[in-house]
Amino acid sequence: MSKFKTVFYVAAIALTLVLNITILIKLRASSKNNLNTKLQSKEINLLLDNKNNLNDKDKQDMVFKNADGFGKSPLEIQIDEHFVDYTKLSLNFTRVENWPTKFPENLTEYRETILKTQYLTKQNQWKEEIAPWVWHHRGVAEDKYIGKTDTREKAAILVLVRNSELEDIKHSIRMLEDRFNRRYNYPYIFLNDKPFSNKFMEHVARSTKSNTTFALIPQEHWEVPDSIDMEKTKVEFEKLVSQDIVYGGSLSYRQMCRFNSGFFYKHPLVQNLKYYWRLEPNIDFYCDIDYDPFKFMRENKKIYSFVIILYELKKTIPTLWKTSLEYAKQNNITSNLLKLFVNENKDYNLCHFWSNFEIASLDWYRSKEYESYFQFLDSTGSFFYERWGDAPIHSLAAGLFLNKDQIHFFNDIGYRHDQFARWPVSTTTNEFGIKCQVPKNIKENFDVASGECLNFWNTYKPYEWTNLDSTDALNTLYMNRFKAANDDTNVITINRWREMIVNN
Numbered sequence: 001m002s003k004f005k006t007v008f009y010v011a012a013i014a015l016t017l018v019l020n021i022t023i024l025i026k027l028r029a030s031s032k033n034n035l036n037t038k039l040q041s042k043e044i045n046l047l048l049d050n051k052n053n054l055n056d057k058d059k060q061d062m063v064f065k066n067a068d069g070f071g072k073s074p075l076e077i078q079i080d081e082h083f084v085d086y087t088k089l090s091l092n093f094t095r096v097e098n099w100p101t102k103f104p105e106n107l108t109e110y111r112e113t114i115l116k117t118q119y120l121t122k123q124n125q126w127k128e129e130i131a132p133w134v135w136h137h138r139g140v141a142e143d144k145y146i147g148k149t150d151t152r153e154k155a156a157i158l159v160l161v162r163n164s165e166l167e168d169i170k171h172s173i174r175m176l177e178d179r180f181n182r183r184y185n186y187p188y189i190f191l192n193d194k195p196f197s198n199k200f201m202e203h204v205a206r207s208t209k210s211n212t213t214f215a216l217i218p219q220e221h222w223e224v225p226d227s228i229d230m231e232k233t234k235v236e237f238e239k240l241v242s243q244d245i246v247y248g249g250s251l252s253y254r255q256m257c258r259f260n261s262g263f264f265y266k267h268p269l270v271q272n273l274k275y276y277w278r279l280e281p282n283i284d285f286y287c288d289i290d291y292d293p294f295k296f297m298r299e300n301k302k303i304y305s306f307v308i309i310l311y312e313l314k315k316t317i318p319t320l321w322k323t324s325l326e327y328a329k330q331n332n333i334t335s336n337l338l339k340l341f342v343n344e345n346k347d348y349n350l351c352h353f354w355s356n357f358e359i360a361s362l363d364w365y366r367s368k369e370y371e372s373y374f375q376f377l378d379s380t381g382s383f384f385y386e387r388w389g390d391a392p393i394h395s396l397a398a399g400l401f402l403n404k405d406q407i408h409f410f411n412d413i414g415y416r417h418d419q420f421a422r423w424p425v426s427t428t429t430n431e432f433g434i435k436c437q438v439p440k441n442i443k444e445n446f447d448v449a450s451g452e453c454l455n456f457w458n459t460y461k462p463y464e465w466t467n468l469d470s471t472d473a474l475n476t477l478y479m480n481r482f483k484a485a486n487d488d489t490n491v492i493t494i495n496r497w498r499e500m501i502v503n504n
């Protein structure tokens with residue numbers, strides 16, 4: 001080895017050591033802090049997410065994570081790529097009617113004070129907490145309603161999005177406006193766990209004639225709860241990463257799934273709404289929607305709706321079915337729909353409505369049953385220890401609490417998210433041919449190519465699922481796990497399962 005190489009290696013090793021020690025010191029220091037879990041979770045987030053195969057946008061957002069405008073001096077904020085200075089907005093943004101409008105200069109201190117203050121209701125506190133970061137833009141379409149009766153539903157298009165996804169969300173808005181909303185002008189509500197940048201708000205507000213409102217998410221709706229063991233989380237992340245599970249190492253992905261499972265319907269801006277339409281960045285709509293789906297939902301007493309139904313990755317939800325059955329047993333649930341999600345082994349068949357498109361009743365999400373199911377799931381910590389998606393949770397909740405006729409399959413809505421695209425296939429008429437346009441490069445209709453779950457849905461006949469079925473399914477699950485306990489992918493020991501069977 002040449003002298004030069006030796007020097008190089010020594011330097012490289014020294015640098016690695018210094019970096020490792022820095023990380024250790026950081027973790028150490030943060031564990032002394034009383035914000036213990038929160039800081040640690042951020043550190044671990046960065047450590048794990050960096051290692052993972054994240055796309056450039058996620059990486060960009062990760063940089064932003066530590067430069068989010070909270071606790072930063074105005075000077076630092078200005079050099080940030082994600083410029084936030086709401087005194088410099090050029091469009092006519094206003095505060096939301098009846099929301100707080102006066103704030104002290106130091107917003108970090110303001111937020112901390114609100115978080116420490118006792119309020120009569122959580123809603124009041126959340127509203128006060130996020131108010132400085134909430135802006136409303138009145139769309140010109142509202143002129144149409146001056147002096148006329150507004151027959152629109154109490155509904156909005158709800159979007160959880162990051163500043164870095166600006167182009168992708170503009171694409172989705174363009175699609176939705178073109179196919180539907182230019183005729184109805186339903187308002188948009190944009191939510192973010194970080195303050196929206198000036199650029200984001202100005203671009204998006206100009207993308208539609210509808211009202212747009214931009215808001216922060218209350219801290220409690222996003223932060224990792226103190227009860228979560230971050231050391232355990234880290235170990236479990238690494239297991240999923242080693243199995244190449246998509247987002248297996250991402251903490252923010254888990255925070256998002258938890259938010260979409262149990263918090264979006266608690267946001268102060270949606271409290272007066274009956275229905276919501278979830279819109280995600282970078283999706284396509286292929287067909288004209290020339291009626292109002294919100295009105296359709298109300299008039300036909302629909303509570304939940306979907307366009308794509310597909311299989312979930314089993315490794316992301318090892319204990320979701322078990323936990324749901326335990327919930328069903330504890331609450332003596334009787335259901336006509338749960339069987340849709342059960343296979344011949346009495347196990348979850350992994351079918352779920354793909355919730356990135358969802359038009360649903362907010363009153364249902366705010367119901368006691370849904371909330372109690374979410375709380376039960378959340379108490380296990382498995383949003384973090386496993387990688388539970390909100391889609392199977394919404395679906396199993398529908399299975400537990402709804403009837404088939406309360407759910408609508410919007411067959412006429414052509415839709416693409418990620419690599420999955422579907423549109424109505426009509427053999428008898430060319431009605432859809434006129435209303436839809438599918439790009440040439442999209443070769444495969446998901447409903448045709450992978451339509452097993454859709455077929456279960458189409459042919460499903462109500463079956464009365466009672467507590468006996470829940471008990472039976474739980475016992476079957478325990479027996480099967482017991483048999484498979486030698487399989488080293490199984491994390492639960494034989495003794496633990498034996499105990500469970502006995503206790504059941």
Ligand SMILES: *[C@@H]1O[C@H](CO)[C@@H](O)[C@H](O)[C@H]1NC(C)=O
Nearest residue numbers: 071072073074106107108109
């Ligand atoms: C705002 O208050 C926080 C906490 O007291 C402090 O760390 C920060 O420096 C303050 N920011 C400005 C701009 O004064």
Ligand SMILES: *[C@@H]1O[C@H](CO)[C@@H](O)[C@H](O)[C@H]1NC(C)=O
Nearest residue numbers: 089090091092093137138140
């Ligand atoms: C802001 O509102 C005023 C009054 O409604 C209007 O004259 C002006 O053109 C608006 N400015 C922008 C940038 O939209």
Ligand SMILES: *[C@@H]1O[C@H](CO)[C@@H](O)[C@H](O)[C@H]1NC(C)=O
Nearest residue numbers: 136137138139142186187211
């Ligand atoms: C749009 O915003 C204006 C206030 O800017 C409000 O009066 C109106 O009711 C809003 N329309 C909808 C459909 O939310």
Ligand SMILES: *[C@@H]1O[C@H](CO)[C@@H](O)[C@H](O)[C@H]1NC(C)=O
Nearest residue numbers: 331332333334335466467468
């Ligand atoms: C459970 O529900 C069934 C059907 O609604 C009912 O007949 C039964 O009495 C309930 N059992 C308990 C323990 O509440």
